[in-house]
Amino acid sequence: MQQRIINTRLFGIVCAIIISFFFALPNLFPDIPTIIINNSDATELQRIEQHLLEGNIAHTWASTQHVQFTSVDEQMKARDYLNNFVAPDTELTLNLEKNTPSWLQSLGAHAMKLGLDLQGGIHFLLEVDTSHIEKNKDNSTHQQIKDHLKTHKIRYTEMTELDSGTLEIQFLNESHAAKALEALNVYSERYHLEEPQSKTLSLTKHKLDDDAASYAVNQTIHSLEKRINELGISEATIQRQGTHHISIDLPGVQDIVYAKKIIGKTATLRFQMVANQSTGEQSIPNSEGIPIPLEPNIVLSGQSISFAHAKISEGQPLVEIRLDGQADDFYQTTTERVGDRLAVIYSETQNDALIEKVISAPVIKQPLADNFVIQGSGSIQEAKDLALLLRSGALAAPVKFVEETTIGPSLGNDNITKGIVSLAVGSSIIFIFMAYYYRVFGLIANMALVLNIVMIVAILSLMGATLTLPGIAGIVLSVGMAVDANVLINERIREEHSAGLGLREAVKTGYDKALSAIVDANITTLLVTLVLFSLGSGAVKGFAITTCMGILSSIFTSVIVTQAFTDSFIKLGWIQNVSLSHDWFKHVPRIDFMGLSRQAFGFSTVLLISCLMILPLKGIHLGLDFTGGQQLTLTTNDQTTAEDVRHALSIIGAEQSQVQTYGSSQTYMIKIGHSESAVSSTAEKLTQLLPGSNVLQAEFIGPQVGSSMLTNSVIAVLVALGVTMLYVAMRFEYRFAMSAIVSLIHDPILILGIFSLTQIEFNLIALAAMLTILGYSINDTIVVYDRVRESFMTSLNLSTEEVINDAINQTLSRTVLTSCLTLAVVMALYCFGGDYLHGFSLSLAIGIIIGTYSSIYIAGSMAVKLGLKRDDLIQQPAETGELL
Structure with a gap:
C-alpha cells in the first residue's frame, strides 16, 4: 500500500515537471518586433524595401506587408526613417508578433509579457475626473427637493449648498421647517437630515454615488482600449488602479507627445445647421478664426458614428464617415435643408477648458444617408487622428496625466x-x-x-x-x-x-x-x-x-x-x-x-x-516614487561633463536639479522637482543643448501620486x-x-x-x-x-x-x-x-x-x-x- 502511494506521488510529480517545462518553453521564443504596412500597393512596398536597404537597416519580410527586425531599437529606427518617405495615406503600425511555435500556441502555451523596463516603451498613470458626475447628481437632487417641497406646499425662502456639501434650506417659520424634515426623509439615503435649528434645515451628504463614478471610469477604460487598439499597439496593458486611476503600458512606443495627444483627448464631433447672422444664438470660430453662427439644435452627435476612415481624394485629406443606422432624423433634416450649410464642429477639452472649432461648413447638395465624407483637415495626419478619435468615441470623463515614463x-x-x-x-x-x-x-x-x-x-x-x-x-x-x-x-x-x-x-x-x-x-x-x-x-x-x-x-x-x-x-x-x-x-x-x-x-x-x-x-533620500517630479537618465559624449549638464538645466529653467553619474562616467541621473514643462519637453530641450546626448529613460510622477x-x-x-x-x-x-x-x-x-x-x-x-x-x-x-x-x-x-x-x-x-x-x-x-x-x-x-x-x-x-x-x-x- 505504501509502495503504491509512493509510486502515485512520484507519477504526479513527474507530470507536474513535464507540464511546467511545457508551459515555460514558449519563453525561449521571444516576440519579434514588426512593422505592418497598411494602405500600400506593390510599387509602394518596393519603394519601402529600397529605402530600408539605403538606410542600412537589417530586416526580413515575413509576408508582403509584415517587416521583421532583430530588436525593438531597429524597429523604432526603421519606423522613424520610413516616415520621411512613405506615401501620405500609407500607415506604419508597430507590432510585436508572436514567435511561439504554432503547436505550442494551439495548446494554450504562451510566453510571458515583458515589462517596459525590459523592452522599452511608455507608461502613463491617468487620473479620471469624476467630480462633474457628482456635481450633476447634486444638481438633479436639489431640483427634486425643490419640486418635492412644492408638491407638499412647503414654502422656503433660500436654498444654499455649502462647500462641505451640506445643503441649507431657510423656511418662513419653524413649523415649515419641521414639516420639511418629515417630507424630505425620502432622501435619507443620500443626506443626513439634522433637527431644524430655528427656521433652518440642514441636509448633510453622507453617501457618494460611487456606482456612477465607477461606471465613468470603466467607460473611459473601454474608450482608451479602442484608441490604443486603433493605434496598432500590441501587448498594451490597460488596468484600473484604485478608484480613479488608470495605468497604461505601451511597449515599443517612444513618441510620448503623440501618445499623450491621442490618449488624453476627449474630442468628438457634432453637426449643426449654420444660421443667419440675425437668428444665430451661438457662434463658433472656424480654423481661420471667423465666427460661424449656428442654430441651437444638434442635428447629429458623434455617438452616432460607427466608423471613420481618413483618405486622400484629389490631393485633399478627407474623413469618410459611416453612421450606425440609427440617425433617421439626420437624413430627414438634410433632405429638408438641401442648399443650406451644415457645420461640422470639433470639440475638445484641454486643461479643464472646452475648445471648439468649426472644421468645415459645406453646402448640403443632396440628402446625407449613412455614408458621407467631411473636409477641413489641414493634413492627412490630422485627418487620421480625427478618424481615430471618432472610431474610439469620446472619453466618458476628462483624464489627467499624473505619471509618465519613457524607457x-x-x-x-x-x-x-x-x-x-x-x-x-x-x-x-x-x-x-x-x-x-x-x-x-x-x-x-x-x-x-x-x-x-x-x-x-x-x-x-x-x-x-x-x-x-x-x-x-x-x-x-x-x-x-x-x-x-x-x-x-x-x-x-x-x-x-x-x-x-x-x-x-x-x-x-x-x-x-x-x-x-x-x-x-x-x-x-x-x-x-x-x-x-x-x-x-x-x-x-x-x-x-x-x-x-x-x-x-x-x-x-x-x-x-x-x-x-x-x-x-x-x-x-x-x-x-x-x-x-x-x-x-x-x-x-x-x-x-x-x-x-x-x-x-x-x-x-x-x-x-x-x-x-x-x-x-x-533625512532619507526619497526617490521620485514618493516625492513626485521628473527624472531622466541621460547618456552623453565623452566631452560632456556634469557641469555641462547642470548648465543646460539652468538654461531651461531647472536650476535646482540634482545631477549624478549613473553606472558610467557619461551616464547621468537627473532629478527635477515639480516643473511646469512636460518631461518630454525637458528631454527634447536637453538633447538639443547637449549634442550627442540621448535620453534613455524619462519619468514624471505627479506630487499627489507620490x-x-x-x-x-x-x-x-x-x-x-x-x-x-x-x-x-x-x-x-x-x-x-x-x-x-x-x-x-x-x-x-x-x-x-x-x-x-x-x-x-x-x-x-x-x-x-x-x-x-x-x-x-x-x-x-x-x-x-x-x-x-x-x-x-x-x-x-x-x-x-x-x-x-x-x-x-x-x-x-x-x-x-x-x-x-x-x-x-x-x-x-x-x-x-x-x-x-x-x-x-x-x-x-x-x-x-x-x-x-x-x-x-x-x-x-x-x-x-x-x-x-x-x-x-x-x-x-x-x-x-x-x-x-
Whole structure:
C-alpha cells in the first residue's frame, strides 16, 4: 500500500515537471518586433524595401506587408526613417508578433509579457475626473427637493449648498421647517437630515454615488482600449488602479507627445445647421478664426458614428464617415435643408477648458444617408487622428496625466541582460555550495531549485503576467529563500542520523519535523508578500507576484519533490548512507545567547537611538516614487561633463536639479522637482543643448501620486506587522507574537537609519525589499520558536532560558548557512542587477544581517522577559483522582 502511494506521488510529480517545462518553453521564443504596412500597393512596398536597404537597416519580410527586425531599437529606427518617405495615406503600425511555435500556441502555451523596463516603451498613470458626475447628481437632487417641497406646499425662502456639501434650506417659520424634515426623509439615503435649528434645515451628504463614478471610469477604460487598439499597439496593458486611476503600458512606443495627444483627448464631433447672422444664438470660430453662427439644435452627435476612415481624394485629406443606422432624423433634416450649410464642429477639452472649432461648413447638395465624407483637415495626419478619435468615441470623463515614463529599447535590452546574469550567478552560487556541502542530497536540492525556477516561469506564463526587472529580482530572491527549506531539511536529517536513526528513518523523521517550521516560515513571508501586492503598484506588484509564486512553488519542490526523489534514490540503492559532507556543524554549539542578551539589548538600544537621531538630522533620500517630479537618465559624449549638464538645466529653467553619474562616467541621473514643462519637453530641450546626448529613460510622477504612495507605504508596513503578529499569536503564543513584533520593528528602523546615513535613494522597490525582510526575519524567528515548542515537550527539567538557548544553538547551522547563501545571492543581484536595483539589494543585504541578529538575540530574549513558560505552549493533561 505504501509502495503504491509512493509510486502515485512520484507519477504526479513527474507530470507536474513535464507540464511546467511545457508551459515555460514558449519563453525561449521571444516576440519579434514588426512593422505592418497598411494602405500600400506593390510599387509602394518596393519603394519601402529600397529605402530600408539605403538606410542600412537589417530586416526580413515575413509576408508582403509584415517587416521583421532583430530588436525593438531597429524597429523604432526603421519606423522613424520610413516616415520621411512613405506615401501620405500609407500607415506604419508597430507590432510585436508572436514567435511561439504554432503547436505550442494551439495548446494554450504562451510566453510571458515583458515589462517596459525590459523592452522599452511608455507608461502613463491617468487620473479620471469624476467630480462633474457628482456635481450633476447634486444638481438633479436639489431640483427634486425643490419640486418635492412644492408638491407638499412647503414654502422656503433660500436654498444654499455649502462647500462641505451640506445643503441649507431657510423656511418662513419653524413649523415649515419641521414639516420639511418629515417630507424630505425620502432622501435619507443620500443626506443626513439634522433637527431644524430655528427656521433652518440642514441636509448633510453622507453617501457618494460611487456606482456612477465607477461606471465613468470603466467607460473611459473601454474608450482608451479602442484608441490604443486603433493605434496598432500590441501587448498594451490597460488596468484600473484604485478608484480613479488608470495605468497604461505601451511597449515599443517612444513618441510620448503623440501618445499623450491621442490618449488624453476627449474630442468628438457634432453637426449643426449654420444660421443667419440675425437668428444665430451661438457662434463658433472656424480654423481661420471667423465666427460661424449656428442654430441651437444638434442635428447629429458623434455617438452616432460607427466608423471613420481618413483618405486622400484629389490631393485633399478627407474623413469618410459611416453612421450606425440609427440617425433617421439626420437624413430627414438634410433632405429638408438641401442648399443650406451644415457645420461640422470639433470639440475638445484641454486643461479643464472646452475648445471648439468649426472644421468645415459645406453646402448640403443632396440628402446625407449613412455614408458621407467631411473636409477641413489641414493634413492627412490630422485627418487620421480625427478618424481615430471618432472610431474610439469620446472619453466618458476628462483624464489627467499624473505619471509618465519613457524607457528606451536599448535600456530595456540592458536590463534583460543584467537580470539574466544576476539570476545565473546567484543560482550558480547556490548550486555549487549545495552539491559540495550536501553531496547527493545537495544534487537533489539543486534539481528542486531548477524546477522551482521553471515552475515560477510556467505559472507566470499561464497567468499572462508581465515580467519586469523587479520581477526577475523576485525570482532571484526566491531561489535564495528556497534554499532555506532544503538546508532546514538536510540539517534535520543530519541531526536525526547523529541521534542513531538509520538512513530511511532519519530521512522520514527529518522531513516530518522540518515540515512545520517550513510551512510556518513560508506562510508568514507569503502574507507579507500579499500585503505588498494589494497595497503596492507597478514595480512593487511585479516583485510581489514573482516572490509569491516562488514561495508557493518552493514549498512544493523543496518538500514534496525532494522527498519523492530521495525515497526513490534510496530504493534504487543510489543513496546508502547519510553522507552530508565535511560536518562543519558536527557538534551542536553551546553558546550562551541568553547570557549575552543584556549586552545585545544594550547594543541594539545604542543602534536604535543613533538611527532615530540620524533620521531627522539627515533625512532619507526619497526617490521620485514618493516625492513626485521628473527624472531622466541621460547618456552623453565623452566631452560632456556634469557641469555641462547642470548648465543646460539652468538654461531651461531647472536650476535646482540634482545631477549624478549613473553606472558610467557619461551616464547621468537627473532629478527635477515639480516643473511646469512636460518631461518630454525637458528631454527634447536637453538633447538639443547637449549634442550627442540621448535620453534613455524619462519619468514624471505627479506630487499627489507620490504623496499617495508614501501614505500607502506606511500603511503597508503597519499592515504587514499586524498580519505577522496575528499569525504568530495563532500558531504559537501571544508573548511570542509580541517578541516577534519587537524584533521586526527593530529591523526596519536600523535599515532606514543606514539609508539615511549613506543617503542611498529609497524608492518603492527598496521599500518592497524592506517589507520582504520582515518576512525573511520572521522565518528565522519561527524556526527558533518551532524548536522551542518541540524542546519544551522533550526537555522537562530545563528552564525557559535554557530551552530557548538550546533551540537557538540547535538551529544555528541552518541560520548561518541560509543567511550566508541568501546574502551571496543578494550580493550577486547588487553586482550584476544594475543601478536600479542597488537600493533594493542593499536593503535586502542589510536586512538579512540585521534580521539574523535580531532573530537570535532579540526575539528569544524578549519572550523570556515577557515571562514565557512551558505551560503557555504545552497543554498539560487534566489531573484525575480516584474515589476512595
